[in-house]
Amino acid sequence: MGLLALGTAxxxxxxxxxxxxxxxxxxxxxxxxxxxAKGKExxxxxxxxxxxxxxxxxxxxxxxxxxxxxxxxxxKSLARDEALWKSDGxxxxxxxxxxxxxPHFHPEFGRFMLEATPAKPWGIDFKDLLKVEGNMKRRRExxxxxxxxxxxxxxxxxFPRLGTKDDYIQxxxxxxxxxxxxxxxxxxxxxxxxxxxxxxxxxxSRRGRKVELNVPVFKDTNTPSPFKDPTVNYDxxxxxxxDDVRNGAAKDDHVYMDAMAFGMGxxxxxxxxxxxxxxxxxxxxxxxxxxxxxxMALTAATPIxxxxxxDTDSRWNQISRAVDDxxxxxxxxxxxKNDRWRIPKSRxxxxxxYISQDPRLRKEYLDPDLVVDEDIKKRLIExxxxxxxxxxxxxxxxxxxxxxxxxxLEELDLNKADHFENLQSTNWQHMRFKPPPPExxxxxxxxxxxxxxxxxTDFENAAFSxxxxxxxxxxxxxxxxxxxxxxxxxxxxxxxxxxxxxxxxKFYFRKDPFPRRVRRQQHSSNGSNMSSATSSAVNxxxxxxxxAPVEMEYDLMTISEIINGSTDGSFPGxxxxxxxxxxxxxxxxxxxxxxxxxxxLIRKRADGxxxxxxxxxxxxxxxxxxxxxxxxxxxxxxxxxxxAVDEMAVKEGKNxxxxxxxLRGKKK
Amino acid sequence: MKLxxxxxxxxxxxxxxxxxxxxxxxxxxxxxxxLRSNFQASQHESSNGSSSSxxxxxxxxxxYKSWTSEHDGTLYIPARDFSQPGLSEERPQxxxxxxxxxxxxxxVSRRCAHTREAIDLVLKELDVDSIDLLIVSFPGILFxxxxxxxxxxxxxxxEDTGANEGQVQQPDDFDSMVQTWRTLEKLQSEGMIxxxxxxxxxSERLARFLAHTxxxxxxxxxxxxxxxxxxKSLILYAKQEHIQLLTHNDCNDILPVGTxxxxxxxxxxxxxILASAPDKNDGIQGDVxxxxxxxYTAVVKDRGVVENKGYFALADIGNCVRTES
Numbered sequence: 001m002g003l004l005a006l007g008t009a010x011x012x013x014x015x016x017x018x019x020x021x022x023x024x025x026x027x028x029x030x031x032x033x034x035x036x037a038k039g040k041e042x043x044x045x046x047x048x049x050x051x052x053x054x055x056x057x058x059x060x061x062x063x064x065x066x067x068x069x070x071x072x073x074x075x076k077s078l079a080r081d082e083a084l085w086k087s088d089g090x091x092x093x094x095x096x097x098x099x100x101x102x103p104h105f106h107p108e109f110g111r112f113m114l115e116a117t118p119a120k121p122w123g124i125d126f127k128d129l130l131k132v133e134g135n136m137k138r139r140r141e142x143x144x145x146x147x148x149x150x151x152x153x154x155x156x157x158x159f160p161r162l163g164t165k166d167d168y169i170q171x172x173x174x175x176x177x178x179x180x181x182x183x184x185x186x187x188x189x190x191x192x193x194x195x196x197x198x199x200x201x202x203x204x205s206r207r208g209r210k211v212e213l214n215v216p217v218f219k220d221t222n223t224p225s226p227f228k229d230p231t232v233n234y235d236x237x238x239x240x241x242x243d244d245v246r247n248g249a250a251k252d253d254h255v256y257m258d259a260m261a262f263g264m265g266x267x268x269x270x271x272x273x274x275x276x277x278x279x280x281x282x283x284x285x286x287x288x289x290x291x292x293x294x295x296m297a298l299t300a301a302t303p304i305x306x307x308x309x310x311d312t313d314s315r316w317n318q319i320s321r322a323v324d325d326x327x328x329x330x331x332x333x334x335x336x337k338n339d340r341w342r343i344p345k346s347r348x349x350x351x352x353x354y355i356s357q358d359p360r361l362r363k364e365y366l367d368p369d370l371v372v373d374e375d376i377k378k379r380l381i382e383x384x385x386x387x388x389x390x391x392x393x394x395x396x397x398x399x400x401x402x403x404x405x406x407x408x409l410e411e412l413d414l415n416k417a418d419h420f421e422n423l424q425s426t427n428w429q430h431m432r433f434k435p436p437p438p439e440x441x442x443x444x445x446x447x448x449x450x451x452x453x454x455x456x457t458d459f460e461n462a463a464f465s466x467x468x469x470x471x472x473x474x475x476x477x478x479x480x481x482x483x484x485x486x487x488x489x490x491x492x493x494x495x496x497x498x499x500x501x502x503x504x505x506k507f508y509f510r511k512d513p514f515p516r517r518v519r520r521q522q523h524s525s526n527g528s529n530m531s532s533a534t535s536s537a538v539n540x541x542x543x544x545x546x547x548a549p550v551e552m553e554y555d556l557m558t559i560s561e562i563i564n565g566s567t568d569g570s571f572p573g574x575x576x577x578x579x580x581x582x583x584x585x586x587x588x589x590x591x592x593x594x595x596x597x598x599x600x601l602i603r604k605r606a607d608g609x610x611x612x613x614x615x616x617x618x619x620x621x622x623x624x625x626x627x628x629x630x631x632x633x634x635x636x637x638x639x640x641x642x643x644a645v646d647e648m649a650v651k652e653g654k655n656x657x658x659x660x661x662x663l664r665g666k667k668k
Numbered sequence: 669m670k671l672x673x674x675x676x677x678x679x680x681x682x683x684x685x686x687x688x689x690x691x692x693x694x695x696x697x698x699x700x701x702x703l704r705s706n707f708q709a710s711q712h713e714s715s716n717g718s719s720s721s722x723x724x725x726x727x728x729x730x731x732y733k734s735w736t737s738e739h740d741g742t743l744y745i746p747a748r749d750f751s752q753p754g755l756s757e758e759r760p761q762x763x764x765x766x767x768x769x770x771x772x773x774x775x776v777s778r779r780c781a782h783t784r785e786a787i788d789l790v791l792k793e794l795d796v797d798s799i800d801l802l803i804v805s806f807p808g809i810l811f812x813x814x815x816x817x818x819x820x821x822x823x824x825x826x827e828d829t830g831a832n833e834g835q836v837q838q839p840d841d842f843d844s845m846v847q848t849w850r851t852l853e854k855l856q857s858e859g860m861i862x863x864x865x866x867x868x869x870x871s872e873r874l875a876r877f878l879a880h881t882x883x884x885x886x887x888x889x890x891x892x893x894x895x896x897x898x899x900k901s902l903i904l905y906a907k908q909e910h911i912q913l914l915t916h917n918d919c920n921d922i923l924p925v926g927t928x929x930x931x932x933x934x935x936x937x938x939x940x941i942l943a944s945a946p947d948k949n950d951g952i953q954g955d956v957x958x959x960x961x962x963x964y965t966a967v968v969k970d971r972g973v974v975e976n977k978g979y980f981a982l983a984d985i986g987n988c989v990r991t992e993s
Contacts, residue, residue, distance in 0.1 A: 042757070044970035124972030276971055477679055477974035515680060517709055584679075584974045585967050586765055586801070589890065589898050589913040 007405030009198040012205035015404045022401040025412045026419035027376055030393060030435065031383040033417060037436045038278055043444030045473075046121040046274040049465040051136060052267035052454055053114045053143060053153035056642050057170045060150070064635055065642040066170040067112035067159050068151050069188060074114065077146040078105045103139040109199075110265035111191050112169070114143055114153065121274070124473065126591045133462035140458060140649065152646050155454045155461065157266045157315045157613075160304040160638045163257060165231055181210060181239040182259035184231070184306065189261045195403050199426075200260040202402045203325040210241045213262055213321045214254035218309035218499070218618075222630040226252040231306060255308045262305070263322020263348070266315040267454040269299065269461055271468050272434070274444045279357065280476065281445035282389070285433045286356040287475045288468075290482045290509065291574075292430040292451040293350070293492035294562055297502045298605050299453040299464060301613030307638075309621060309631045312497040313614035315453055316430075320346040323428065325402065340398075341371050347399055350493040351429035352486060353392040360515075364550040365485045373398050396427045415439070430493065451493075456613055456645050457652050457663065463598035470595075471574055474581040479515040484508055484554045500615065503608045506556035511571060563606035575603050601663070609665045616662040620644065669952065670742040671932070671941070672789065673981040675702040676749065679974050696919035696927075699961065699979050703931055707939040710735040710746035732941050732951070743952075745932070745941060754795030755966055755975060762966045762975070764799045766790050767867070767889075769922050769961040772807035776844040778959065780851045782982070786962040787860060789980045794966055803865035803889050804852065806845055810920060811868035811890045846880045853883045865889060867916070871905040878909065889914045923958045923981055932956060932983075942985075954986040 010018065057068040082102050101119035108115050116139040122128050143153040161168045163184035177187025179197040181204065190196045204210055217227045232250045236242040241258075250256035275281035300313035324346040329339040336342065345352065352367045370391070377394035381387065401422040408418055417438050424432075432448040449468055455461045474480065488508035495505045547553075557571065565573025578599065582592065604610040611619070621627055626636045633641075644658045653663030660667055678698075714735035737747035755762060768786050770779060783804075791797060852864050865887030869877065878884060888906060892898070892915050906913045930937060934944035934951065943951035959982045966976040 042761075045972055124970065126972075473972045473974075476971070479680055581974065583917040584965055584977050585972065586763070586887075586914050589892065589903070589915055592892065592915040593898075 007194075007407040009194045010404045010406055011198075012202045015202060015402070016206070016400065018404050018409055019400040021409060022404055022419050022422055023373075023376065023397050026401075026421075026423050027379055027393070027397065028412060029414060029417050029420040029438075031380065031385070032414040033420070033435045033438055034383070034385055036438070037445070040436060040444055041277045043274050043276050045124045045276075047469055048117055048121045048272050049132070049136075049461070050115055050117050050268075050270045050272075051139065051155065051458075051461055052108060052269075053116070053140075053155055054110075054159050054267060055112050055114060055147060055151055056154045056159070056646075057148065057151045058639070058642065058646075063639050064167075065161075065639045066168050067110075067162065067189075068148070068170050069111045070147065070151065071107060071111045071114065071191065074143070074146050075105055075107055078102075078142070081142075081146070100138075103135065103142060105143065107191050107193065108264075109191055109196055110261060111189060112159070113265065113267065116140075116143060122469075124469075126585075126587050126595075129466050129469070130591055130594050132465060133458055136458035136461055152642075154642060154645055155267060155456055155458075155649065156642075156645055157268070157302040157453050158262075158305065159265070160633050160641060161307045161635065162265060163231075163259075163262060163306040166635055176236070176238050178239075180204070180259045180261065181241045182261070183233050183236050183242065183245075184257065185259050185261045189259075189265070198403045203260060203323055204241070206325045206327065206400065206402070208327055210244050210249070210258045211260060211263075211322050211324055212244070212249050213257040213318050214251045215257075215305050215318060216311040217253055217255050218303070218311045218631050219253075220309065220629045220631050222628055224630075227254075227631070228252060229254065229256045229306075229308075232256055255305045255310055257306060257318070257322075260322045263315075263319035266302070266319055268315075268450065269452040269454045269464060270448060270450050271452075271465055272446050272448045273469070273472055274446050276444070278445045281433060281447050282356040283358060284447045284472055284475065285431050286354045286358065286361065287480065287482050288447065288449050288472065289351055289354070289431050289486070290484055290489050290492075291468075291471065292449070293489060293496040294507060294509075294559060295449075295464070295468065296430075296451040296453065296493070297496040297505070297507070297559055298563070298602065298612070299455060299460075300496070300502060301453045301455065301617070303499070303614045303618050304621070304633050307633050309618065309633060311499050313499050313501060313612065314497045316451065316493065317497055319428070320348040323348045325400070343371055343398065344369060345490075347426060348428035349430075350490045351431045352490070353388075353395055354483070354486060355388050355392045355433060357386065357388065360481050360483060362483070362547070362550060365483050367486050370395055371398050392433070397423050399423060399427060402426055453613070456616075456659065457649050459652050459663065460601065460613075463601045466595065466598050467578070467602050470578045470581065474574075474577045477581055477584065478513075478577065480513045480577070481515055482510050482513055484510050485550060488554065502559050502605065502612050506558055507562065508554050509557045509562050509571070510554050512553070513572065513577070560606045560608070564603055575599055575606075604665055611662045613662060616659060617641065619661070669954075669984070669986050671956075671983045671985055672742055672744045673703055673931075673979075673983065674744070674746065674748075674793075675699070675706050675978045675980075678702050678977045678979075696922045699919075699922060699963075699981070700927060700931065702979065703981070704937065704939075707746060707931070711939070732939065736941070743941075745939065754793075757968065759796050759798075761968055761970075762796075763801075763969050764794065764796065764964065764966050765801045765803065766799050767803040767805060767916075767918070767963045769805045769918075769963075770807055770848070771923065771958050771960055772921070774807075774957075774959055776847060779848045782960045783848075783851055783855065785982065786960055786980065787855065790962060790964045791860075793978070793980075794964065794976060798860050798862065799964075800861075801863045801865055801887060802852065802855075802861045803867055803887060804848065805867040805918070806848070809868045809873075811870060842876070845877065849877075849881055853881070856883055863887065865914075867891075867918075868920075871899065871902040874902075874905060874909070874911070884909065885911060887912045887914055889916045891916055891918065891920075918963070922961050925956065925958060928956050928958050928981075928983055952985055956983050956985050958983045 055068040055070060057066050085102050103119050104117045106115040118135050122132065140153050169189065173186035173188040175182055175184055175186050179187045179201040187197060190200060217223065219225065229250055232245055234245055244258065273284060275284055296314055296316060302315040303309055303313055326343055327339055328334040329336050330343045332342050352370055354361055354365055372391055372394045376397050377390045380390035380393060415438050430451040432450060434446040434448060436443050436445060452464055455464065492507045495501060495507055498505050561571055563574050565571055565576050601610065605612060620641055621633055621637055624637045624640060626634055648659035651657035653660035656667035735746050737744045768783060855861050856864055863886040864883055866885045867889040869888050874888060888911050890913060932939050932941040934940055934942065941951055943953045946953065961979060961981045963979050965974055967974050
């Protein structure tokens with residue numbers, strides 16, 4: 001996340017008073033952007049990946065692994081190097097990159113986290129794709145070079161013992177600070193930039209109590225039943241919110257957590273694409289949306305929270321709950337009195353809108369319960385925006401802005417996007433549609449794919465990044481249609497959490513992804529937006545034969561069927577689609593071979609030949625001599641696990657080294 | 669009479685014909701399926717468009733005439749669709765690659781005309797006046813990753829290239845390849861083609877070939893069944909000569925005679941172009957002889973989007989075609 005300028009951040013009661021103004025100004029800024037950029041055309045495909053790291057300090061003597069809160073020092077040191085590189089005219093770097101521009105590092109919510117992006121966005125030149133993995137490795141090396149010798153950048157989604165009773169952070173701070181009021185983590189766990197503690201405090205404050213995360217515990221043979229989270233302290237009386245647990249916040253058979261850090265402290269792998277124009281961006285937003293849960297299940301890597309094995313494999317719902325600022329009225333626990341509406345989802349959730357002006361988008365695919373701010377929608381339509389897109393933003397803008405700097409409320413600047421971004425970037429949905437930033441002419445409409453979990457090795461992170469890029473090229477080339485009712489995607493997102501869901505669960509997916517054949521003599525003059533639809537389409541369609549009921553269009557499929565194709569050949573599979581795409585373009589031998597190894601990883605993750613990260617971590621814990629079959633991931637296990645993951649990032653499971661079950665599938 | 673078979677744009681509505689299925693061995697299914705589905709769709713549309721029949725394809729004699737067109741002794745199957753918009757953006761945005769398959773058993777002397785004919789069709793289809801890369805595929809050459817030192821005098825590939833058609837297949841001899849290349853060089857010098865390429869050349873053949881060229885091939889396209897077993901000698905040699913090694917997944921025997929007959933013939937899977945028996949008047953009489961196949965792709969350069977991909981195939985038909993042995 002980009003950092004805003006420092007200022008006076010308003011506390012919640014005051015921020016709430018100004019929320020309306022921020023929304024109004026945000027909408028005016030959006031309209032200004034929209035009117036400037038709606039005709040932007042022919043932007044190249046550029047894309048970027050974001051990899052997030054935990055900084056873990058390893059204590060060889062005590063055999064302990066702890067999260068390091070050294071983020072600020074590391075970033076400062078990295079920034080010095082970047083400045084040095086620039087002052088050197090960009091030449092003669094330290095040798096590893098031979099003068100290449102250093103990668104960019106960014107702070108994240110957790111003070112134990114780093115985010116790194118490539119120096120420049122990637123293009124679609126296939127040789128560019130080959131540079132991704134090396135660049136990711138270089139980022140890891142550069143990050144490591146700026147850490148203390150016992151610190152490591154680790155790409156696990158969560159630190160296994162975050163929030164336990166032991167000294168899992170370095171330097172140590174006791175919990176129960178004024179911002180988070182967590183009984184498990186100190187305020188110092190968050191980035192000290194005023195934005196972050198304010199964000200956490202205002203979420204808590206708006207909500208009227210602490211955030212509440214209950215993850216079902218994995219019941220092993222020696223796990224007590226019912227399981228009562230032994231780390232919960234019921235006798236704490238520092239903050240009013242300490243009553244939460246006495247009021248039943250911690251549920252039986254669940255691991256209980258109470259702070260934003262348990263969610264926003266997770267590492268993800270996010271990919272952003274630049275579209276050629278707004279229409280292509282809207283199309284990609286819609287078509288990638290059903291893939292979100294599928295890719296999340298494939299990348300699942302989060303089986304441990306707060307020192308316990310849990311019964312889910314993915315991080316998503318925990319983040320969702322960690323930033324859930326809904327009031328009891330909005331949650332439906334109390335009758336609506338002060339708030340404007342019931343809201344079915346957290347601000348961090350699967351997305352709820354389709355926005356493409358595609359004749360194939362049927363009304364039945366839209367969320368019938370979508371909450372929309374009608375006044376905002378009206379304003380957007382008056383301002384010239386079409387109904388679909390106005391609905392999308394009027395839906396995002398049902399939320400309150402959480403962090404408001406009083407200095408920004410003095411004058412509305414239509415050449416900025418700060419108020420718009422205040423809402424836009426705190427709607428953490430699994431897809432994000434990003435308008436061009438007003439200050440940069442060379443950036444176009446973008447779509448961000450946000451559901452993937454970070455993988456332990458850069459080989460995997462590169463594989464999944466490149467796979468998604470190739471999928472977008474196949475979508476655009478074959479004019480694929482993955483539409484399903486958006487509520488099915490929401491359900492899929494839940495399904496994707498299941499332990500081993502990648503193999504055992506079934507997901508709703510569209511049966512026939514191919515466009516209907518274009519009738520000859522019926523081409524639209526610009527060659528796009530072909531295809532037919534019926535009276536149920538949202539967008540004005542050409543007359544056409546009636547379509548089957550929506551329920552006939554999709555089916556429950558396994559991840560393997562979706563990725564590799566169904567055995568009876570009825571669904572082609574994403575990998576065969578990508579391969580057919582590759583067969584249609586000129587790819588050199590070396591590139592094709594590298595791509596083959598990436599596609600092979602994904603193929604085998606889907607069919608179970610290779611383990612997911614979640615599975616591998618579970619097996620690692622289960623086989624550890626110190627594990628007592630009681631779901632507890634002890635400090636000793638955590639230490640060994642982190643060491644193993646670091647070793648894996650280097651050896652990548654080659655020659656039977658650690659992680660081969662996840663990366664290679666064979667020992668030799 | 670000549671027959672021009674076309675697929676139209678596979679990327680838009682070609683549907684599942686473009687998908688390589690792991691279960692199918694033969695990779696010419698793309699061409700065959702695409703032709704078949706384009707024929708069927710055109711038949712369907714024409715029978716829906718006219719009120720002559722009730723939704724099923726017409727069974728009247730010479731029903732194919734409703735969805736094909738004849739022009740200067742050439743029958744277009746289906747009829748050329750001049751309402752096709754060509755490419756949606758300006759020419760410089762695209763990389764246009766054309767691969768021309770010279771078919772086995774067709775005299776080398778016809779290649780000059782064939783090449784012009786094929787390129788001409790593609791240029792018209794895409795509404796452009798030049799292509800970026802022309803790759804030619806000579807019949808009977810198989811790239812063998814295990815043994816890069818293939819000897820083209822030994823005709824060992826007979827069983828792969830058409831034995832099931834009862835033909836005796838001779839791989840192209842070296843001189844005829846060089847002779848063909850002269851034609852291509854000429855087209856290149858006319859500005860119609862920017863770069864030339866070959867397919868399935870091993871390093872030795874490539875070295876021998878280069879010595880005879882004025883315009884060097886800039887591409888050697890090889891079929892990697894099992895990826896990543898490319899002979900080192902070829903990689904090194906290609907690098908040294910600045911020849912790009914590209915991959916493809918095309919079939920060596922892309923359009924056998926039997927398949928063509930089946931496609932065009934009467935019956936369930938046929939298009940009803942050919943007469944059902946020598947004494948029947950329900951279609952064109954005579955032998956079918958496929959002459960060449962051309963594949964074209966137009967890719968938007970800086971976005972990697974394949975906008976148009978399709979095939980043309982040309983076959984001779986009639987009693988005047990060369991009798992098969």
